[in-house]
Amino acid sequence: MPRLNSHRELEHLRxxxxxxxxxxxxxxxxxGGTGCRTSNSQxxxxxxxxxxxxxxxxxxxxxxxxxxxxxxxxxxVIIIEPGNIFYCHVSPEDAxxxxxxxxxxxxxxxxxxxxxxVSGERFKTEAEIxxxxxxxxxxxxxxxxxxxxxxxxxxxxxxxxxxxRVLNGIAPEEIINEIKSAGLRGRGGGGFPTxxxxxxxxxxxxxxxxxxxxxxxxxxxxxxxxxVLEGNPHLVLEGMMVGAxxxxxxxxxxxxxxxxxxxxxxxxxxxxxxxxxxxxxxxxLGSSFSFDVDIAxxxxxxxxxxxxxxxxxxxxxxxxxxxxxxxxxxxxxxxKPTTLNNVxxxxxxxxxxxxxxxxxxSKGTKxSKGTKILALTGRIKNTGLVEVAMGTSIRExxxxxxxGGANGNSIKAVQTGGPSGGCxxxxxxxxxxxxxxxxxxxxxxGSGGMVVMDEETCMLDVAKYFLTFLQDESCGKCVPCRLxxxxxxxxxxxxxxxxxxxxxxxxLEELADTVSQTALCGLGKTAPNPVLSTLRYFRPExxxxxxxxxxxxxxxxxxxxxxxxxxxxxGCGVCISGCVHEAITGEKKEVHVIDAQLCQKCGICRxxxxxxxxxxx
Amino acid sequence: xxQYVNVNIDGxxxxxxxxxxxxxxxxxxxxxxxxxxxxxxxxxxxACRLCIVEHVVNGYSKVTTSCTLNxxxxxxxxxxxxxxxxxxxxLAELLVxxxxxxxxxxxxxxxxxxxxxxxxxxxxxxxxxxxxxxxxTEIWQARAIGFVGRGKDRHVDFPFGIRPDFCKQCxxxxxxxxxxxxxxxxxxxxxxxxxxRKCESQLIDETPGSCSWCKLGEGFGCGRYxxx
Numbered sequence: 029m030p031r032l033n034s035h036r037e038l039e040h041l042r043x044x045x046x047x048x049x050x051x052x053x054x055x056x057x058x059x060g061g062t063g064c065r066t067s068n069s070q071x072x073x074x075x076x077x078x079x080x081x082x083x084x085x086x087x088x089x090x091x092x093x094x095x096x097x098x099x100x101x102x103x104x105v106i107i108i109e110p111g112n113i114f115y116c117h118v119s120p121e122d123a124x125x126x127x128x129x130x131x132x133x134x135x136x137x138x139x140x141x142x143x144x145x146v147s148g149e150r151f152k153t154e155a156e157i158x159x160x161x162x163x164x165x166x167x168x169x170x171x172x173x174x175x176x177x178x179x180x181x182x183x184x185x186x187x188x189x190x191x192x193r194v195l196n197g198i199a200p201e202e203i204i205n206e207i208k209s210a211g212l213r214g215r216g217g218g219g220f221p222t223x224x225x226x227x228x229x230x231x232x233x234x235x236x237x238x239x240x241x242x243x244x245x246x247x248x249x250x251x252x253x254x255x256v257l258e259g260n261p262h263l264v265l266e267g268m269m270v271g272a273x274x275x276x277x278x279x280x281x282x283x284x285x286x287x288x289x290x291x292x293x294x295x296x297x298x299x300x301x302x303x304x305x306x307x308x309x310x311x312x313l314g315s316s317f318s319f320d321v322d323i324a325x326x327x328x329x330x331x332x333x334x335x336x337x338x339x340x341x342x343x344x345x346x347x348x349x350x351x352x353x354x355x356x357x358x359x360x361x362x363x364k365p366t367t368l369n370n371v372x373x374x375x376x377x378x379x380x381x382x383x384x385x386x387x388x389x390s391k392g393t394k395x396s397k398g399t400k401i402l403a404l405t406g407r408i409k410n411t412g413l414v415e416v417a418m419g420t421s422i423r424e425x426x427x428x429x430x431x432g433g434a435n436g437n438s439i440k441a442v443q444t445g446g447p448s449g450g451c452x453x454x455x456x457x458x459x460x461x462x463x464x465x466x467x468x469x470x471x472x473x474g475s476g477g478m479v480v481m482d483e484e485t486c487m488l489d490v491a492k493y494f495l496t497f498l499q500d501e502s503c504g505k506c507v508p509c510r511l512x513x514x515x516x517x518x519x520x521x522x523x524x525x526x527x528x529x530x531x532x533x534x535x536l537e538e539l540a541d542t543v544s545q546t547a548l549c550g551l552g553k554t555a556p557n558p559v560l561s562t563l564r565y566f567r568p569e570x571x572x573x574x575x576x577x578x579x580x581x582x583x584x585x586x587x588x589x590x591x592x593x594x595x596x597x598x599g600c601g602v603c604i605s606g607c608v609h610e611a612i613t614g615e616k617k618e619v620h621v622i623d624a625q626l627c628q629k630c631g632i633c634r635x636x637x638x639x640x641x642x643x644x645x
Numbered sequence: 646x647x648q649y650v651n652v653n654i655d656g657x658x659x660x661x662x663x664x665x666x667x668x669x670x671x672x673x674x675x676x677x678x679x680x681x682x683x684x685x686x687x688x689x690x691x692a693c694r695l696c697i698v699e700h701v702v703n704g705y706s707k708v709t710t711s712c713t714l715n716x717x718x719x720x721x722x723x724x725x726x727x728x729x730x731x732x733x734x735x736l737a738e739l740l741v742x743x744x745x746x747x748x749x750x751x752x753x754x755x756x757x758x759x760x761x762x763x764x765x766x767x768x769x770x771x772x773x774x775x776x777x778x779x780x781x782t783e784i785w786q787a788r789a790i791g792f793v794g795r796g797k798d799r800h801v802d803f804p805f806g807i808r809p810d811f812c813k814q815c816x817x818x819x820x821x822x823x824x825x826x827x828x829x830x831x832x833x834x835x836x837x838x839x840x841x842r843k844c845e846s847q848l849i850d851e852t853p854g855s856c857s858w859c860k861l862g863e864g865f866g867c868g869r870y871x872x873x
Binding site: 499 | 690691692693694695697703707709710713714715731732737739742743763764765772773792794795796797798799809822
């Protein structure tokens, strides 16, 4: 495609592309996100494509390989427009039926429709499904409209409309004021007001400035940044262009983990396509504004999501944080003023410029505006990516969207914000998803991870898991983080293995406070949160481990024993054949017995037993 | 020309050239802030965190390390509040539990008010203060040693574990190491895991508000000694 030299040429291109697509009657949108790809959506895509061309439908039906639709658990997912028909768990063998019946005849295939996990009802359209219905999908809903590898799709969908607006007309100060009055706060974890960050960066005197997109998402169980970047990279790029224009940067970086190969690939393609059209490079759309973006791949260190460590990594140094007494908006990448924002923050920017700050601020609470993407995982019926307005209660997310506990178990807690966040108990589920509300309760929104836990989860085990994660991922530079996390883990391990003493709880609290106040970077400062929040809300569980030497959830191996309930055991022998340690003995049709000496507490027998006879005490 | 700024440290107005760290300015005026990884003429990395101070801005106090904080006009610093003493003591306790045989660490711990250590002792020889790495990199430009590994596995080593030709064998890394002071003969015999309290700092019960030119400072290269 030829280079675009003005705003008018961009609009011409948009109109021409729309005209070309006028004779398309049906669009088949197959999810090609990482989640669906792991459930073999590539084979589905190939099968549908072959089927369409063998039926001669290439011209009238458009096959769109999109980014993630959010409901990853149901993958591979297909949506067919018009009709908004939603098929899930599609296999390549279904391609013929989908094309012949739904695309050509308009009939719905009952068996591929989504069956609700709660009511058992089948829903025909995406909009009806409770998982989607309760959401407010401002960013994620754009994913299904575009093929991330085709800039044309993004332009047809109305993309790159904010860019000409900031190039001709709105002054940088006005852009920043618009972002400030929208009340956009950083989606990466800290919740720092984006407008203020941009304002400080704009005012910092320098001939060279940078903007960076932080796509180094590493929280266990969270993948919203990956989903946005690999599903709609042009949206992020456009946001970065607006930001660069506002702060006066000529160069940008997308720092993306190498473990996200599809995000790396799609963002590279997007940058090349934008360069080809002249949307990146010198004199963008004939203006005096020049801006280019490079992709920097991260090696997967969690600490490199911290701003100064990330910048050190881009500079080619070891990814270690440094003291931030001078902020990165003044002294950042290559010691130049740098604006660093998360993927989701950048993705919010174009819509604010297009629709105005009051549109953005119409959703949300007093201090937290707009929507937030959450990664809902754990012991819950519906898992996936969820976008809700700020101010939605945790209860709505967990029960209305998530459908409640998996296997009918009752839910005990939710862990928000990844390793830096905290656990909130069931009686705090009415709290709103809001930066300040959650921070006050001892947790945080963080990047948006939301792990749901039920009665079979031991909170000490959770704290131990996150401390182990942080111990591995700490850079080891400063004493409180390196030794403090190590000692906290040592104490919790003592408690879970039955060597705990009550005075250790006070020590744990004091140590956690010291680490959070004295650590060098954000990772260390928030590292004690999993310990502090579980201590605050689940202290009886800690005390049970120490005083009674019992694990109420039946998880901590040193404190539990397996035994067979003689009233329930039918002597079927399934557990005997399942036990790899040969710890179970017993004759057929007679009650079996577990040898406590040999038992390794692996839990295989318990999951194999159909009569619920194996109990944990 | 040097530009001077006025900083308020513990109520005293201190005049220091722009660009100096709060730690240097305080030591210059005899206000002692315990520190381990800071060495004059080397860059500061803020690793040991012992030199933490409260930086009061608009009524809010922020805990930060004084070695990485540069002086600014009108800055208000508190080096010796209850909170700082408590945090510093906890940090020193972590350090001394890691390297209980080091005289320098024992001295610092005692001076920071550590009376008992609530963690099981470990017998590490290195607390990763990074003095050796920085002297090799910055003064000798040799880069013969560096940090290897991450988190718990972090340690100081040669590249690929083999002494390279560009190591000039100057021995500065050894001289500057706080562990090279002859170790205490008191502590850490099996079963006797306690602080011996035979160090020079035994007479000082609490962290002094002003520098006492302690013998200890000479031992591990306190800025007061090396700097003057």
